[in-house]
Amino acid sequence: MQRFIEAIEIILSIYLVISQRRQMGTPPELIIEAGRTEKHYWKDIWRYRELFYFLAWRDILVRYKQTVIGIAWALIRPFLTMVVFTVVFGNLAKLPSEGAPYPILVFSAMLPWQFFANSLSEASNSLITNANLISKVYFPRLVVPTSAVVVSFVDFMISGMILLGLMAWYDFVPSWRIVTLPGFIVIAFLASMGSGLWLCSLNVQYRDFRYIVPFIVQFGLYISPVGFSSSIVPEKWRLLYSMNPMVGVIDGFRWAILGGESQMFLPGFLLSMFLVVIIFITGIQYFRKMERTFADVI
Amino acid sequence: MSDAVIRVENLGKKYIIGHQQDAQRYIALRDVIANGAKGLVQRFQKSNFHNTKSEEFWALKDVSFEIKQGERVGIIGRNGAGKSTLLKILSRITEPTTGRIGIKGRVASLLEVGTGFHPELTGRENIFLNGAILGMSKAEIHRNFDEIVAFAEVEKFLDTPVKRYSSGMYVRLAFSVAAHLEPEILIVDEVLAVGDSQFQKKCLGKMENVAKEGRTVLFVSHNMGVIQTLCSRVILLHAGEVLLDDFTEKGVNTYLKNMESSASQDLLHRKERRGKREIQLAKIEISSGEDSEALATGRPARFLFHVTGKLPGLACVFTLYNQLGQPIANFNSSISSAHDAQNSTMENRVLCEIDELPLLPGQYRLNAMLMGNGEIQDHVEAAAIFDVEPGEMRGRPVMNENSYSTVCIGHRWVMPV
Numbered sequence: 195m196q197r198f199i200e201a202i203e204i205i206l207s208i209y210l211v212i213s214q215r216r217q218m219g220t221p222p223e224l225i226i227e228a229g230r231t232e233k234h235y236w237k238d239i240w241r242y243r244e245l246f247y248f249l250a251w252r253d254i255l256v257r258y259k260q261t262v263i264g265i266a267w268a269l270i271r272p273f274l275t276m277v278v279f280t281v282v283f284g285n286l287a288k289l290p291s292e293g294a295p296y297p298i299l300v301f302s303a304m305l306p307w308q309f310f311a312n313s314l315s316e317a318s319n320s321l322i323t324n325a326n327l328i329s330k331v332y333f334p335r336l337v338v339p340t341s342a343v344v345v346s347f348v349d350f351m352i353s354g355m356i357l358l359g360l361m362a363w364y365d366f367v368p369s370w371r372i373v374t375l376p377g378f379i380v381i382a383f384l385a386s387m388g389s390g391l392w393l394c395s396l397n398v399q400y401r402d403f404r405y406i407v408p409f410i411v412q413f414g415l416y417i418s419p420v421g422f423s424s425s426i427v428p429e430k431w432r433l434l435y436s437m438n439p440m441v442g443v444i445d446g447f448r449w450a451i452l453g454g455e456s457q458m459f460l461p462g463f464l465l466s467m468f469l470v471v472i473i474f475i476t477g478i479q480y481f482r483k484m485e486r487t488f489a490d491v492i
Numbered sequence: 493m494s495d496a497v498i499r500v501e502n503l504g505k506k507y508i509i510g511h512q513q514d515a516q517r518y519i520a521l522r523d524v525i526a527n528g529a530k531g532l533v534q535r536f537q538k539s540n541f542h543n544t545k546s547e548e549f550w551a552l553k554d555v556s557f558e559i560k561q562g563e564r565v566g567i568i569g570r571n572g573a574g575k576s577t578l579l580k581i582l583s584r585i586t587e588p589t590t591g592r593i594g595i596k597g598r599v600a601s602l603l604e605v606g607t608g609f610h611p612e613l614t615g616r617e618n619i620f621l622n623g624a625i626l627g628m629s630k631a632e633i634h635r636n637f638d639e640i641v642a643f644a645e646v647e648k649f650l651d652t653p654v655k656r657y658s659s660g661m662y663v664r665l666a667f668s669v670a671a672h673l674e675p676e677i678l679i680v681d682e683v684l685a686v687g688d689s690q691f692q693k694k695c696l697g698k699m700e701n702v703a704k705e706g707r708t709v710l711f712v713s714h715n716m717g718v719i720q721t722l723c724s725r726v727i728l729l730h731a732g733e734v735l736l737d738d739f740t741e742k743g744v745n746t747y748l749k750n751m752e753s754s755a756s757q758d759l760l761h762r763k764e765r766r767g768k769r770e771i772q773l774a775k776i777e778i779s780s781g782e783d784s785e786a787l788a789t790g791r792p793a794r795f796l797f798h799v800t801g802k803l804p805g806l807a808c809v810f811t812l813y814n815q816l817g818q819p820i821a822n823f824n825s826s827i828s829s830a831h832d833a834q835n836s837t838m839e840n841r842v843l844c845e846i847d848e849l850p851l852l853p854g855q856y857r858l859n860a861m862l863m864g865n866g867e868i869q870d871h872v873e874a875a876a877i878f879d880v881e882p883g884e885m886r887g888r889p890v891m892n893e894n895s896y897s898t899v900c901i902g903h904r905w906v907m908p909v
Contacts, residue, residue: 324608333627
């Protein structure tokens with residue numbers, strides 16, 4: 195008992211010493227009220243940018259701990275999927291390849307798709323797996339799913355190396371359009387982020403989404419033009435097909451990477467982009483609305 | 493008042509608690525859809541009386557207080573009195589339903605030691621991660637890094653994953669990070685019993701010449717001894733309301749009296765209980781042997797628990813607390829001994845016998861819990877309050893009030909002639 199009290203006294207005194215070391219001026223008053231969306235929210239996110247960085251860093255570090263081949267997993271999975279798709283759609287079904295080698299056609303779609311799919315699964319679970327943080331510490335909750343998306347983005351960059359390897363193997367030189375790729379990467383990011391935010395806030399409340407997300411990811415791989423070019427979709431269905439926002443993203447990637455014959459279906463692309471922006475904005479809004487109750491519900 | 497660093501006005505927090513047969517931890521989408529459909533049908537039939545089995549529960553009601561710069565305030569109250577909710581609102585983890593709080597200064601709250609520690613990461617990595625979670629900047633962590641490591645005494649294991657740490661090392665490291673936060677207002681939940689004596693001695697040596705002033709501390713504990721030592725003022729919460737806001741001594745006394753008065757009730761009438769409640773504690777009889785006289789130090793003691801029924805895997809667990817709220821001893825029937833017995837005349841009763849009661853004279857309180865079917869069935873705090881009279885331990889008289897000890901151990905001396 196005596197020791198216990200001593201320990202606490204010591205700890206309190208440490209705080210005193212440290213805080214006396216840095217005397218500050220009168221700090222601004224923080225107001226906590228029901229339903230008050232703090233004006234500082236975005237400032238707070240900026241203040242917590244390091245936490246954001248650390249969470250992403252933690253997930254990357256932890257991901258391949260105690261694995262033998264480590265980071266190679268980020269390469270093997272998309273590579274093998276690419277091989278299977280090339281064989282099935284390119285060699286067996288003999289679908290057209292927009293003038294580029296089929297593996298490159300597949301992989302230029304595999305990149306954004308894998309990014310999207312990983313972000314979705316990671317982000318939708320991110321709040322649940324960090325439940326202990328959510329219920330014990332304050333920070334802008336937006337940090338958690340965002341860092342999950344960023345982790346998937348790192349994987350995206352790593353598997354980008356495979357694309358470079360394929361290009362070298364097939365002596366494929368991209369056209370000037372490749373410089374527009376960063377723009378499409380941003381769009382892919384917005385799409386992943388928006389859907390990720392929606393699903394993670396829903397998942398906190400309705401754990402059904404734990405089962406729904408794998409379905410989305412599984413079906414999406416076939417519904418989106420990953421293994422084939424979207425040009426094989428009949429013209430009259432193209433606009434409807436572009437209701438899937440990933441269609442626009444993937445078409446954009448192909449347009450930028452493949453160059454040459456690759457055509458963009460502009461109305462469809464614009465529709466996809468419009469949906470991406472809508473999903474992103476509503477995703478943030480819904481997340482912000484639900485965020486206040488996360489600690490109570492989770 | 494201008495020097496109030498924390499101002500709480502009419503704070504309230506409402507929770508909606510559902511009463512479902514199988515209490516699910518989270519809401520399934522299916523239920524929401526089903527309820528929505530039901531609601532639609534009901535509206536259609538114009539019998540719009542909602543029969544949802546949910547109930548409002550105010551964890552905090554109309555709580556107001558002010559805390560000035562440099563005060564050390566203890567927050568006390570029974571489980572479920574709203575202490576944790578208050579801390580969570582103050583540390584912005586959850587939002588209040590009503591009311592307003594104004595806080596001046598940087599707040600650090602320690603509701604748990606080692607939040608966000610990841611077992612797979614090394615000590616070094618966890619220092620940075622945990623620091624960032626608690627709100628330190630990278631520069632701050634870098635600046636304090638050596639101090640944190642030295643303080644936790646884990647230099648040798650910095651690059652070992654913390655899952656291989658001993659629990660002592662783990663807690664020391666976690667604590668050391670927390671101790672290097674630089675807040676103006678500190679909010680602490682009772683999580684702080686850490687470290688071996690060597691670690692604490694080291695702290696003492698380091699902190700010998702430290703002045704204690706200027707810091708605002710909010711401290712939650714059940715341990716009245718700690719509260720009395722650390723705090724100048726206490727806020728006593730009861731059922732979500734401020735019952736008393738006064739000097740420590742008065743608050744602590746009120747709290748203890750409050751505990752007492754609830755103990756004299758019939759147990760089945762008690763509402764503040766946790767567990768599945770398939771069976772419940774009905775009554776506890778405490779006596780010294782057959783003639784049911786009062787308990788005394790060194791004499792036998794019998795704790796007889798009346799239960800409303802029997803379940804497979806029935807077990808009874810209880811803990812004795814002294815007047816300061818310190819736990820003294822824990823008794824658990826699920827840990828068996830060859831001296832235990834079974835008796836068909838017991839019916840729905842469980843008996844715990846002590847041959848020589850090693851408690852010092854004074855008042856004690858007892859928290860009891862029933863287990864059955866592998867789950868907690870019933871948990872009642874302050875289920876009984878009893879007095880222990882002065883007595884003898886193996887023939888040696890035990891004096892009244894002895895403030896330097898908490899138990900009395902039977903012993904003998906061998907002296908030179």
